Amino acid sequence: MQTIQIDSNWLRTSASEQIVTASCLTLNLPCRPERFFRHGWQSWTLATWLDPSEPPLPIRAPEFRAKDEDPLYAFAKNHVSAWVGAVELEDGEILLLGALGLGGRVELDGASLRGFYEDGYRENGWFLGRGLEDKVFSKYAVLLVEKMGKTYRTSAPRVWCSWYSLYKWINEPVILKTLAQLGDLPFDVFQLDDGWQIAHGDWEANSKFPSGMSKIASQIASTGRIPGLWLAPLMTAPGSSLVREHPDWLLRNENGQPVPVGITWGGNPYALDASHPAVLDWLGKLIHKVRGWGFGYLKLDFLYSGALAGKRHQDMPREVAYRNALQVMREAAEDAYILACGAPIIPSLGLCDGIRVGPDVTPYWINKPLSTWLNNPNDSATQNAIRTSLHRLWLQLLVHTDPDVIFFRSKHNALKKYEKELLQDLGRISGFKATSDLPQWLTHGERESLREFLESTPEIQKTSRYQYQIDGRQVDFRPAIPLPASVNVPVWLAKNLGILELGRYQVLPAIMESINHK
Secondary structure: EEEEOOOOHHHHHHEEEEEEEEEEEEOOOOOOOOOEEEEEOOOOOOOOOOOOOOOOOOOOOOOHHHHHHHHHHHOOOOOEEEEEEEOOOOOEEEEEEEOOOOEEEEEEOOOOEEEOOOOOOOHHHHHHEEEHHHHHHHHHHHHHHHOOOOOOOOOOEEEEHHHHHHHOOOOHHHHHHHHEEEEOOOOOOEOOOOOOOOEEEEEEEEOOOOOOOOHHHHHHOOEEEEEEEOOOOOEEEEOHHHHHHHHHHEOOOOOHHHHHOOOOEOOEEEEEEEOHHHHHHHHHHHHHHHHHHHHEEEEEEHHHHHOOOOOOOOOHHHHHHHHHHHHHHHHHHOEEEEEOOEEEEEHOOOOOEEOOOOOOOOOOOOOHHHHOOOOOOOOOOHHHHHHHHOHHHHHHHOOEEEEEEEEEOOOOOOOOOHHHHHHHHHHHHHHHHEEEEHHHHHHOOOOHHHHHHOOOOEEEEEEOOEEEEEEOOEOOOHOOOOOOOOOOOOOHHHHOOOHHHOOOOOOOOHHHHHHHOO
């Protein structure tokens, strides 16, 4: 292991960019910075500029800590950023420290910025850059292209996704009815989300899709759209046949117990061991099977499961194991579009076409019990999604950045007008255009607004960190940026109030009943 100390004179005497090779690097700053850029580990994990005088607070409920954070750093005494961190300087410039390999972390400790590789690796080194924020992040992105590769598709597809209206209550008649009602709306992809499979891990059509997945894909393709399908290939339900038949495929902790991936709609699934040769073989065959059904757009979700800490069949760094598994799936998918979701960001680059860059959106602004009472800014909520997605738009040089679906409907939607418009403008800026709005929920005006959104190619100009011009119109995202004030509600009380269970559900089942009976 090589450790390098760099004092504050570097800021005044060196070039504005430097690459340093070290497993651990400490940069001593002139003083404690007023703002620190903290980058989250996976799609849903908070990325923002923080006030470093505020101590890091762990998510209070372990069920969400496993799902929304990197559990290894949940109780770190200092702010720890995944792969890249930055501080604001007095002259309006920033200083960025970015890993050029897997397993890199950046910690702010008072007036010191410390970069380290989890496993002592030093081959890929670090990028140090100072200057204007956008230019420095762009330079870091260019270096990542050289190391990881990039998306070479010219534009992201326009996607209709079933999740944010139908959730897990999908079935064959409802899907086909929705497909017909979309009419000539210019979607490139029609994607089925969670709810089609027997179980997480048992990836075959359940009884709600009696015609099978090949038939569904064929009917989608007959409308001129690419069939899309949701999978969570690196996690499995405890009751699945996969677990019964292959218990040795599970990632396990030091006590030999399966590693949970956190609370989901389906309970608390387990992580698969992404280093196991049999798991890698199964992953390749799974993706081949789905491609054989006719699906050309794959939303691969909960991918962080393959990079959780645990005892692996083969001793290797956890992000290396994950990237190897994603490489297997990329090769099996051939020319299919891969959207990585719940994905470790840097290890996914070059192997996916698009990547989710924020938490799930919701038809409401913020869920105070989950985001404030349990201190979870990674929780599903439109404000949380906008905040983190904005801080990840620098990734656009490498990959299509997906801020999640955009709402146009007013029905079953508690977002205020300006909140909905901010989300729509984020979709315009990111260039990844998707929605889950059911056609029968849209007024004529809302349907035409959706059409305009899908067809538009706006001129985008960034004027400050949180302000943009879209076709000359001013857009200010600052209302979405503040973190909610933490409220110290004990986890046991939250559990007794049913808040954790509520976190699995973003809509009322009564809404689903109204869908299935219309």
